[in-house]
Amino acid sequence: MYAVRSATVRFGHVLALDDVTVEVPGGSVVAVVGGDGAGKSTLLRALAGEVPLDSGTIEAPPKQRLGYLPASSGSWAALTVTQNIDFVAGIYGLAGEELTARRAELLDRASLTSAASRLAARLSGGMRRKLGFTMAIVHRPDLLILDEPSTGIDPVSRIDLWRLASEAAASGAAVLMSTTYLDEAERAAHLVVLDSGKVLVQGSYDQVRAGFTGVVTQTGEPVRAEWAWRRGRVQHEYWPGGGPPPEATVVPPDLEDIVIALSLARRNAVPS
Amino acid sequence: MTGVQLRARHVTRRFGAFTAVDDVSMQVQPGEVVGLLGANGAGKTTLIRMLLGLIAVTSGSVELLGGPPDRQRRRGLGYVPQGLGLYGDLTVAENLTFSARAYGSAEPELPPGLTGRAGVLVRELPLGAQRQVAFLAALAHSPELLVLDEPTSGVDVLARAALWDTIRGQAERGVGVLVTTHYMQEAQQCDRLLLMSNGQLVAQGSEADIIGSTTAVAVHTGDWAQAFAALNAAGQPVMLAGRAIRVANASPAELQQVLNAAGIQASLQPVPATIEERMLMLARATDAS
Numbered sequence A: 001m002y003a004v005r006s007a008t009v010r011f012g013h014v015l016a017l018d019d020v021t022v023e024v025p026g027g028s029v030v031a032v033v034g035g036d037g038a039g040k041s042t043l044l045r046a047l048a049g050e051v052p053l054d055s056g057t058i059e060a061p062p063k064q065r066l067g068y069l070p071a072s073s074g075s076w077a078a079l080t081v082t083q084n085i086d087f088v089a090g091i092y093g094l095a096g097e098e099l100t101a102r103r104a105e106l107l108d109r110a111s112l113t114s115a116a117s118r119l120a121a122r123l124s125g126g127m128r129r130k131l132g133f134t135m136a137i138v139h140r141p142d143l144l145i146l147d148e149p150s151t152g153i154d155p156v157s158r159i160d161l162w163r164l165a166s167e168a169a170a171s172g173a174a175v176l177m178s179t180t181y182l183d184e185a186e187r188a189a190h191l192v193v194l195d196s197g198k199v200l201v202q203g204s205y206d207q208v209r210a211g212f213t214g215v216v217t218q219t220g221e222p223v224r225a226e227w228a229w230r231r232g233r234v235q236h237e238y239w240p241g242g243g244p245p246p247e248a249t250v251v252p253p254d255l256e257d258i259v260i261a262l263s264l265a266r267r268n269a270v271p272s
Numbered sequence B: 001m002t003g004v005q006l007r008a009r010h011v012t013r014r015f016g017a018f019t020a021v022d023d024v025s026m027q028v029q030p031g032e033v034v035g036l037l038g039a040n041g042a043g044k045t046t047l048i049r050m051l052l053g054l055i056a057v058t059s060g061s062v063e064l065l066g067g068p069p070d071r072q073r074r075r076g077l078g079y080v081p082q083g084l085g086l087y088g089d090l091t092v093a094e095n096l097t098f099s100a101r102a103y104g105s106a107e108p109e110l111p112p113g114l115t116g117r118a119g120v121l122v123r124e125l126p127l128g129a130q131r132q133v134a135f136l137a138a139l140a141h142s143p144e145l146l147v148l149d150e151p152t153s154g155v156d157v158l159a160r161a162a163l164w165d166t167i168r169g170q171a172e173r174g175v176g177v178l179v180t181t182h183y184m185q186e187a188q189q190c191d192r193l194l195l196m197s198n199g200q201l202v203a204q205g206s207e208a209d210i211i212g213s214t215t216a217v218a219v220h221t222g223d224w225a226q227a228f229a230a231l232n233a234a235g236q237p238v239m240l241a242g243r244a245i246r247v248a249n250a251s252p253a254e255l256q257q258v259l260n261a262a263g264i265q266a267s268l269q270p271v272p273a274t275i276e277e278r279m280l281m282l283a284r285a286t287d288a289s
Helices: A040-047 A081-091 A096-109 A125-137 A155-170 A182-187 A205-210 A255-269 B044-051 B092-103 B127-139 B157-172 B207-211 B224-233 B252-261 B275-288
Strands: A002-011 A014-024 A029-034 A055-059 A066-069 A143-146 A174-178 A190-195 A198-203 A215-219 A228-231 A234-239 A249-251 B006-015 B018-028 B033-037 B059-064 B077-080 B145-149 B176-180 B192-197 B200-205 B216-220 B238-241 B244-248 B267-271
Touching (some): A002 A040, A014 A029, A014 A174, A014 A190, A029 A040, A029 A155, A040 A143, A040 A174, A066 A125, A081 A096, A096 A125, A125 A143, A125 A155, A155 B224, A155 B238, A190 A205, A205 A255, A228 A255, A228 B157, A234 A255, A255 B157, B006 B044, B018 B059, B018 B200, B033 B044, B044 B059, B145 B157, B157 B176, B192 B207, B192 B275, B200 B207, B216 B252, B224 B244, B238 B275, B244 B275, B252 B267
Parallel strands (some): A029 A174, A029 A190, A066 A143, B033 B176, B033 B192
Antiparallel strands (some): A215 A249, A228 A234, B006 B018, B006 B059, B192 B200, B216 B244, B216 B267, B238 B244
């Protein structure tokens, strides 16, 4: 079990993480969701040992047992796919036949075999992200930290990335990932919703759904604009204490509705 | 505003031996939101760059606001590229001044989300706020046509909903919109869809037109990861929607066999296919060829 406990991180006068506790057990995927500046990257970087805490504790494996895919790049543009993997593998002391076998296995699982000699700069966004992923797991880490692995990636490559992440978890690794795709977060064993550096809610998807109070309605014209958001061609509106107008159409909230509703509840309660 | 705002006629673009866009014809009318879909590398961005006159066509022709895409016609265009096209080392205000001067328009007022941030360097803003600035810069000169390349990639749900409010508001004013996205929920907000694969336009129209004859089976089981691994290992075109496992163009009997062999209890149910499943079948057809 790896964890960040009661973690607080300040950047100047900005409170990036405010007393955050998140546990990442081996063999499962934990997903962190939240808006811009919610603290997702800071949380991941704190666990990866890239950001010092102002207070709190970190339980993480030593650096050589940790795999980290940063939000930006994760590979070298001027190296080929093979060179990128070999370079990182070399850092962990992988060489010879062991490296050849591991590289072949990773390329195959990421569907990158046919692109092995291509420069990273010439890969599509989805392929480049998958390359970054293979580089993060080349040494079979105990803790795998992925910062928005699927942002800007097409739906088909996104499934490849999920397959790789769930395979890593199935073989015992603890996986912590951030995402802006809420349907992905639903898939995680445990999800954490961050907002302005604080945990809004965390638990399994079923726990988060069961703990949600209030009512979400669907409407063409919201009654209270500050409690409404666009869903496709219609708007959804949140009634924290229940009590929508009797003629309103109540809808069962999905994770996207829940995350938005909780964010609005916090925003509308806290004068900014 | 009348007539077609954006048009491609049999447009092809080659880079060396590689055909990035292959004989594509399409158009955007005033007031309609057209979604351009396709995998990374399908040719969406190359097509957009030709439509805007930023790169030359190899063959075929393009029309922007009634004629060839030159600097004069681009004045009527609002464009938010994937990389946003902002200057990271300039402040929010400086970026907006620069683009307003370039278009000879008035400087836009900062919306609530950006007030107090006029003096902040753009590279120090979170991505969602940067996208807001890029939108503001693209809309300040009241363009007749909006072209948005993955406008909401990496943006949180609330900011995404706000950006789509802006897009629909522009369309209601008669502005034509061409938008690329990887969020299928966003695709459903478009009036019309185009699907590209390997440089070709393979389908267009409504969501049903895009899905075409693709079918799907939903697999209901206790442990999605186990069933996903078993079906994937058997070479089935598996997709995930939340925790639901779906298999495109599959025979339920064959799936049942795979699951039985792996000792997994599951119930199978034919369901309407999604745009993602059509994209998955296209990707597999490409890999096989």
